[in-house]
Amino acid sequence: MNYNQSWQMWIQQMMQQMEQQQKMIEQLQKKIDRLQTTEHPPKTVIEKIEYHFDQLKIETLEGTLQIGLTPNGSELSDLGDLYSKQGQQLPQNDDQVLHALQEYMTSDVPSWMNQYVRDHDIQVSDTHKERMIEDVRKQLPHRMEYYRHENPDAPPETLFHQIKSEVQHSMAQYFETFQGDDDR
Template sequence: MMQQMEQQKQMIDQLQKKIEEMNSNEKPTTVIERIEYHFDQLKIETLEGTLQIGLTPNGSDISELGELYANQGTPPQDPVLHSLQDYMTKDIPPWMNQYVRDHDVPISDEHKQHMIADVRKQLPQRIEFYKNQDPEIDETTLLHQIQTEIRQSMAQYFENYKGDGE
């Protein structure tokens, strides 16, 4: 029994020494020698702005560069998209608040904002979808169709939603 205790004591001493060695050693540093970027694997959703590298267009003087940027207006925005963006800003938040109150849906304001942002991203595709379905569709009809679709989709989401925290 004494011999076993002596062996265990030796083993404990050895383990303590190893622990001390490990603690005293400096932690290894990570060296990053080379980073390779594979731009062909990136997904770009939106690319906006102007990139000028080297000479200015038409060999113009550098003093005219400010004029070059000033003359570049933003592209004309689709009036339906503009109206829908206004609708998402002014009409949908009060509608959502009323709907969740009437149907007792426990949802945070942050969650509602995420929903609105998600729908905003989809607006250009929905406009294209309806225009492709009926190329002769007038703007008012298109606007009302998408507004109705937004309200119906959100109402359906709220009906299936269990509430925040679940």
């Protein structure tokens, strides 16, 4: 084989590789242009997540039972005064209950979820947590109707605490069966 022929073959191979790379660059550039000019970027579709609150079983009930004297010797006329003095305004009607629950979902639930998944070493993406909160938020009016139907004479603050407890309990149960996210 001639020295010139080997150089020619090598140059020819390099030219072929360069042509292939140039074609690939052009294809990638076309894809980039299409993605940039698309008004609606591709979206991930998440199926509906359903929580069946009425099928949950409460195994543990936690809280504080105040019998007789009030804490720190304060003079409160009833238990409602105790809770309102602690900074939380109790709802007086069903509309206020829904509003208070919506605020609870915005202000308290995200930190509760973060603490729960941290304590139980569960991998859940922020997007997944936001979808859960939004899904539960949509169900609040139905849960309100359910509890109001079950106990028409229940005071609004009782409904608020029942639904609040149910939300935490159902989310905890969901996390217990959740296998985890990889897209953290």
